[in-house]
Amino acid sequence: MKKFIETLTNIWKIEELRARILYTLGIILIYRLGSFVVLPGIDPLMLAQLKRQTAGGILGILDMFSGGAFSNASIFALGVMPYISASIVMQLLGMAVPYYQRLQKEGESGRRKMNQHTRYLTVAILFLQAPSYIANLHATIPHEAFRGGSMFNITAAILLTAGTIFIMWLGERITEKGIGNGISLLIMIGIIARLPLASLEEFGSRLEQKGGGLVVLLVEIIVLFIVFAATILLIQGTRRIPVQYAKRIVGNKQYGGVRQYIPLKVNAAGVMPIIFAQALMFIPITVAGFAKSESITGFVSAFSQITGFWYNFVFGLLIIVFTYFYTAITVNPNQMAEDMKKNGGFIPGVKPGRKTSEFIDSVMSRITFPGSIFLAIVAILPAFAMLAGMTSRFAHFYGGTSLLIMVGVILDTLQQIESHLLMRHYDGLMKTGRIKGRSGGY
Numbered sequence: 001m002k003k004f005i006e007t008l009t010n011i012w013k014i015e016e017l018r019a020r021i022l023y024t025l026g027i028i029l030i031y032r033l034g035s036f037v038v039l040p041g042i043d044p045l046m047l048a049q050l051k052r053q054t055a056g057g058i059l060g061i062l063d064m065f066s067g068g069a070f071s072n073a074s075i076f077a078l079g080v081m082p083y084i085s086a087s088i089v090m091q092l093l094g095m096a097v098p099y100y101q102r103l104q105k106e107g108e109s110g111r112r113k114m115n116q117h118t119r120y121l122t123v124a125i126l127f128l129q130a131p132s133y134i135a136n137l138h139a140t141i142p143h144e145a146f147r148g149g150s151m152f153n154i155t156a157a158i159l160l161t162a163g164t165i166f167i168m169w170l171g172e173r174i175t176e177k178g179i180g181n182g183i184s185l186l187i188m189i190g191i192i193a194r195l196p197l198a199s200l201e202e203f204g205s206r207l208e209q210k211g212g213g214l215v216v217l218l219v220e221i222i223v224l225f226i227v228f229a230a231t232i233l234l235i236q237g238t239r240r241i242p243v244q245y246a247k248r249i250v251g252n253k254q255y256g257g258v259r260q261y262i263p264l265k266v267n268a269a270g271v272m273p274i275i276f277a278q279a280l281m282f283i284p285i286t287v288a289g290f291a292k293s294e295s296i297t298g299f300v301s302a303f304s305q306i307t308g309f310w311y312n313f314v315f316g317l318l319i320i321v322f323t324y325f326y327t328a329i330t331v332n333p334n335q336m337a338e339d340m341k342k343n344g345g346f347i348p349g350v351k352p353g354r355k356t357s358e359f360i361d362s363v364m365s366r367i368t369f370p371g372s373i374f375l376a377i378v379a380i381l382p383a384f385a386m387l388a389g390m391t392s393r394f395a396h397f398y399g400g401t402s403l404l405i406m407v408g409v410i411l412d413t414l415q416q417i418e419s420h421l422l423m424r425h426y427d428g429l430m431k432t433g434r435i436k437g438r439s440g441g442y
Helices: 002-013 017-036 049-053 059-063 079-094 098-104 108-140 150-176 182-192 195-206 213-236 272-281 283-287 298-300 310-330 333-342 355-387 398-422
Strands: 238-246 248-250 253-254 260-264
Touching: 002 017, 002 398, 017 150, 017 182, 017 238, 017 398, 049 108, 059 182, 059 272, 079 098, 079 108, 079 150, 079 272, 098 310, 108 150, 150 182, 150 272, 182 272, 182 398, 195 253, 213 355, 213 398, 260 355, 272 283, 272 398, 310 355, 333 355, 355 398
Parallel strands: none
Antiparallel strands: 238 260, 248 253
16 A cells, blocks of 8 residues: 555656646546536436436447437537547558558558548548437437427537537547547546446345345456456467577677567457447447337347347457457568568577568467457457346446456556656556556566
8 A cells, every 4th residue: 555655656746747647637527527518409307218218228338438428418429439430441441442551651641641531531420420319319308308499400410520529639639648548548437437326226226125135246246356357367468479589799799699579469459349349339220310229120129239149249240350450450470570580580490581470470360369259258248247137237347348448448548657657767556567558568
């Protein structure tokens, strides 16, 4: 405890780190306050039916990603999912369209153009999702709750679009001037904001006559911690490849002649496959106009039931596909092999150059497969938790997207703070002085 207090004191001593943390907290406060600002023209006292609609199912997940703004009919109701959907499309275009392939190779200028096109595409997606959300409001909320007249639909669509763009800007501010991971951090804050209420609901349900009592609740908490620990191991797990560096003598100094290791992560993609797959799973309900579950049938109905077989099968399959896709983007075996060759390094028993690249690619494929399978299993655990009798909101934290995002973003944020402390010769947040996040090894 004394060590932890000393670390917090050291964090406060570093002026730049203190300013970044306070700036991030200020942005988060603005984001949370905005989630309670109801669209002009709607009576906030008549949103009970909308809150019941988002208590579970696919709309409950969408409400979780928006931090409760969806059920509050807030100006932030659509959250950042349109931006994430646009990012998925742009990354796919970067693999298939020569123009975007050239932009990815142009460095900073290409990245700025890609970001600009992503924003344009986000606005285009919002032009589809905003009217769908407004149509759902008219179908769910009593007619007398609307006070905006004929101009309500137009003004509400503009405000919803502006709200998502503003959230994107807040995330970029956190990334540039805060502690980093802006968009991911805002998603995590929205998820954590629902945890206290979900825990109270689960506690109350277990105290009911057929709830099982506190013993069942204790078992649930123990299993939850087991899943939490397994998720941390999944995110931090690595496979180390030995690299031998030849001796080189420059002047009177000797370089190399030692063995080092390349840590290849079992889950190099982090939580991005989860976020990407979840964004695609929102498409059917968006096309249906966020309709009530009892009024939709067929394809849309099958992909709106989060405890159904087809929803979880397709969700898990998308996670596996996106894990390989994102790993291929973030890990470049050819570049790693070239760097080793330039520095006089080689993998024992493997020829430098193309053979080394093929070896690294083979190792990545083998370790990515079990990592992607485990990631998919953790992602669909909430469906099994709900089938076992847990409340819908608490089950979302029982693995799934919520837990993976929380663990991944928390580790990344701690790693950012850790790096600031170690650069100024302070002890880190952990006893070993090292925290492994999603984006890097030691």
